[in-house]
Amino acid sequence: MSYRSRGSVVFGIVRPCVHRLGEGLKTQWMAHLCGLCLALRGDHGQFARVVTNYDGLLISVLTEAQAERATGARRTAGPCPLRGMRTASVAQGEGARLAAAVSLVLASAKVRDHVADGDGLLARGPVALAARRVATSWGRAGARTGTAVGFDTAVLVDAVDRQLGIEALAGPGTPLLTVTEPTETATAAAFAHTAVLAGRPGNAAPLAEAGRLFGRLAHLLDAVEDREADAAAGAWNPLTATGTPLTEARRLADDALHGIRLALREAEFTDSGLAHMLLVHELRRSVDRAFGTSGCGHAEGGAHGAPGVPGSGVLLDATGSARVPGPEGSFGPPQHGGNPYAGGGNPFGGGPVLPPPPGKRGFWAGCATAVGLCCTCKLCCADQYEGPWSRKKREGCLNSCDCDGGCCDACECCECCECCECCDCGC
Numbered sequence: 042m043s044y045r046s047r048g049s050v051v052f053g054i055v056r057p058c059v060h061r062l063g064e065g066l067k068t069q070w071m072a073h074l075c076g077l078c079l080a081l082r083g084d085h086g087q088f089a090r091v092v093t094n095y096d097g098l099l100i101s102v103l104t105e106a107q108a109e110r111a112t113g114a115r116r117t118a119g120p121c122p123l124r125g126m127r128t129a130s131v132a133q134g135e136g137a138r139l140a141a142a143v144s145l146v147l148a149s150a151k152v153r154d155h156v157a158d159g160d161g162l163l164a165r166g167p168v169a170l171a172a173r174r175v176a177t178s179w180g181r182a183g184a185r186t187g188t189a190v191g192f193d194t195a196v197l198v199d200a201v202d203r204q205l206g207i208e209a210l211a212g213p214g215t216p217l218l219t220v221t222e223p224t225e226t227a228t229a230a231a232f233a234h235t236a237v238l239a240g241r242p243g244n245a246a247p248l249a250e251a252g253r254l255f256g257r258l259a260h261l262l263d264a265v266e267d268r269e270a271d272a273a274a275g276a277w278n279p280l281t282a283t284g285t286p287l288t289e290a291r292r293l294a295d296d297a298l299h300g301i302r303l304a305l306r307e308a309e310f311t312d313s314g315l316a317h318m319l320l321v322h323e324l325r326r327s328v329d330r331a332f333g334t335s336g337c338g339h340a341e342g343g344a345h346g347a348p349g350v351p352g353s354g355v356l357l358d359a360t361g362s363a364r365v366p367g368p369e370g371s372f373g374p375p376q377h378g379g380n381p382y383a384g385g386g387n388p389f390g391g392g393p394v395l396p397p398p399p400g401k402r403g404f405w406a407g408c409a410t411a412v413g414l415c416c417t418c419k420l421c422c423a424d425q426y427e428g429p430w431s432r433k434k435r436e437g438c439l440n441s442c443d444c445d446g447g448c449c450d451a452c453e454c455c456e457c458c459e460c461c462e463c464c465d466c467g468c
Contacts, residue, residue: 070102070315092144104134105239215282233252250304257293294332
């Protein structure tokens with residue numbers, strides 16, 4: 042759930058590897074993903090399913106993790122193209138409906154922002170008018186569903202509105218956390234309400250803290266991943282606008298990871314296995330993926346590791362300048378500007394000059410592509426596909442894997458990572 046005006050609402054930042062989840066957690070995760078999708082369809086029609094997102098299902102996961110075991114938490118859904126035309130047991134109830142309400146309201150805000158910016162086809166009057174109607178419909182639908190489960194979506198709308206004003210005033214020297222505050226407030230409210238739905242009011246405070254830090258991470262990682270594309274397109278990016286180096290962004294991300302882990306310890310769960318895996322282990326991997334590192338960002342002595350330029354294999358020194366690894370791990374001179382490939386080619390000589398990546402798709406073109414991905418099952422079954430709006434390379438949710446097929450590397454001795462007392466993951 043990224044709430045930046047140009048962030049990605051659809052896919053989210055927590056994309057777990059099914060090999061690490063194991064069969065049991067994989068089944069639970071898919072139940073919540075399908076439950077969110079079907080809750081959107083059931084309350085708001087087929088088209089609303091395009092706002093299904095990986096991070097939104099965390100709300101459903103947290104609700105179920107706190108609730109006492111009861112019948113009716115699952116139902117058998119019919120065949121679906123996203124499951125290869127197979128039936129499945131899917132989550133249902135207030136957790137899924139809350140996730141649907143949050144997803145709709147934020148998607149509505151995203152569409153309105155694209156219309157205001159005149160992005161792509163939305164610069165045309167008739168298309169913009171149709172998009173506004175869709176956004177208005179989604180916003181009202183989300184508000185109705187939120188009211189039905191006791192959640193006031195006005196806090197989300199207010200966060201989005203304040204975000205635009207803060208971005209307009211932000212400049213060099215503006216604290217990055219000032220920019221991420223609206224996102225933090227929105228996610229804190231959504232996470233805290235899961236405690237109300239589950240009948241665990243004592244969990245509201247720690248889950249609000251976990252949600253606040255998750256919102257910070259969502260905003261940070263979105264900014265890191267879009268940094269180069271935003272620069273090429275002349276789009277607003279919080280890191281560039283505030284002059285925040287990647288080293289500081291990584292420090293804030295690592296601190297947020299640690300804070301989420303501590304907050305979850307303070308909450309009481311009936312079954313925390315999936316929530317722990319997603320919000321502790323997989324979220325850490327999302328940070329590593331965004332910053333182009335393979336570790337947790339901390340050296341053995343506790344110092345922060347050097348973050349890299351995403352996807353480049355380049356590390357940053359203390360000033361934020363890029364340094365290219367040389368023979369035997371040495372580093373060449375700093376390449377100021379953080380781009381070791383300036384001028385084309387690669388730092389080791391030779392190689393073709395690669396064309397710039399394609400720009401993002403407009404709203405309607407992205408919707409058409411999303412429908413195609415759903416109908417061809419690529420969204421869940423393909424090894425890799427192109428994001429319908431962002432055009433970033435994505436992995437199918439049933440095939441995403443950055444491991445060798447083993448269990449979670451931090452908790453190989455346990456199945457659900459809930460105990461973690463037998464390993465050194467610090468949970």
